[in-house]
Amino acid sequence: xxxxxxxxxxxxxxxxxxxxxxxxxxxxxxxxxxxxxxxxxxxxxxxxxxxxxxxxxxxxxxxxxxxxxxxxxxxxxxxxxxxxxxxxxxxxxxxxxxxxxxxxxxxxx
Amino acid sequence: xxxxxxxxxxxxxxxxxxxxxxxxxxxxxxxxxxxxxxxxxxxxxxxxxxxxxxxxxxxxxxxxxxxxxxxxxxxxxxxxxxxxxxxxxxxxxxxxxxxxxxxxxxxxxxxxxxxxxxxxxxxxxxxxxxxxxxxxxxxxxxxxxxxxxxxxxxxx
Numbered sequence: 001x002x003x004x005x006x007x008x009x010x011x012x013x014x015x016x017x018x019x020x021x022x023x024x025x026x027x028x029x030x031x032x033x034x035x036x037x038x039x040x041x042x043x044x045x046x047x048x049x050x051x052x053x054x055x056x057x058x059x060x061x062x063x064x065x066x067x068x069x070x071x072x073x074x075x076x077x078x079x080x081x082x083x084x085x086x087x088x089x090x091x092x093x094x095x096x097x098x099x100x101x102x103x104x105x106x107x108x109x
Numbered sequence: 110x111x112x113x114x115x116x117x118x119x120x121x122x123x124x125x126x127x128x129x130x131x132x133x134x135x136x137x138x139x140x141x142x143x144x145x146x147x148x149x150x151x152x153x154x155x156x157x158x159x160x161x162x163x164x165x166x167x168x169x170x171x172x173x174x175x176x177x178x179x180x181x182x183x184x185x186x187x188x189x190x191x192x193x194x195x196x197x198x199x200x201x202x203x204x205x206x207x208x209x210x211x212x213x214x215x216x217x218x219x220x221x222x223x224x225x226x227x228x229x230x231x232x233x234x235x236x237x238x239x240x241x242x243x244x245x246x247x248x249x250x251x252x253x254x255x256x257x258x259x260x261x262x263x264x265x
Contacts, residue, residue: 011179014212018233021233041180
């Protein structure tokens, strides 16, 4: 499974990166392909190319603020393949978040 | 290079085995310390920044840890304060998270020194490591905690 994610949070120093780490760890456990873009105090890191987004099976937006380049995910949103969560959910319940992401892939094939 | 990044951890900002049982007491103690050490130029303004952020989304992230933080022009240099409580307590009324370790993070309004911010984000990620967390909960020696927190590598 190919997953892409964006994490972003108001102050952009802690939650943003912890959410990234939590998502990456859980995906590695499940053997998924994962790329997490962070939009934090250090700017945008690990930026997702449109092509990468298009090829993904599901998108996780663990964001608590508006993000840059939101249009990249328009098509996926229309297809119902975007999971919107709070960064804290990714940190506290990564297993559930990934379970939900999996459900989306299963029900929108 | 490493030394400069980990300068965000100051020994004076490490408060161990405190008896606090309320978020307000904890924040007050840490903010006051930050003022004493000279990390912030206005305690009230900084405390407000921290409380505002808490009001947006409470910063208890599970694992008995809370990471309150404030971004403000009264923060002279980025820093991380660390506080342990002897007994865990509820961070925010209405939310069940219990907290025993509190990291107060201060960020200047202007992000000039990225290496410090990088350190803070590396520390945050390290908190997801169970062994690291356990050491922070158990350790009662200030020098050892100081070394432990500064041991995080900044990978550029």
